Amino acid sequence: MSLSKLEKADTIKAFKSNIELLGASKVEIAAALNTSPEMIDSIINLKVNAIEEPWILKNYLEEQLKNKGIEASPFTALKGDYHDYWFLDSQKIETENI
Numbered sequence: 001m002s003l004s005k006l007e008k009a010d011t012i013k014a015f016k017s018n019i020e021l022l023g024a025s026k027v028e029i030a031a032a033l034n035t036s037p038e039m040i041d042s043i044i045n046l047k048v049n050a051i052e053e054p055w056i057l058k059n060y061l062e063e064q065l066k067n068k069g070i071e072a073s074p075f076t077a078l079k080g081d082y083h084d085y086w087f088l089d090s091q092k093i094e095t096e097n098i
Contacts, residue, residue: 017073
């Protein structure tokens, strides 16, 4: 799946907004996802090694916000059930490791 320029911009904006809403540092998020803060930055900017990485971060942020009772900023391009996308490895997404 390839995102348009507008979809990319909207997704980057949603990542940044949700991280701000969560109030967690990139170091904390990286530790929870067994990766580095630099990798979190790369994913936020959609410079990824695997197409599942944005979904892992998205799911993590949404889950953490839900646990705090905070409504997440919507992701307009990363939407729906990732299981329905044939090109995504759902097992990789479910490991929550980047």
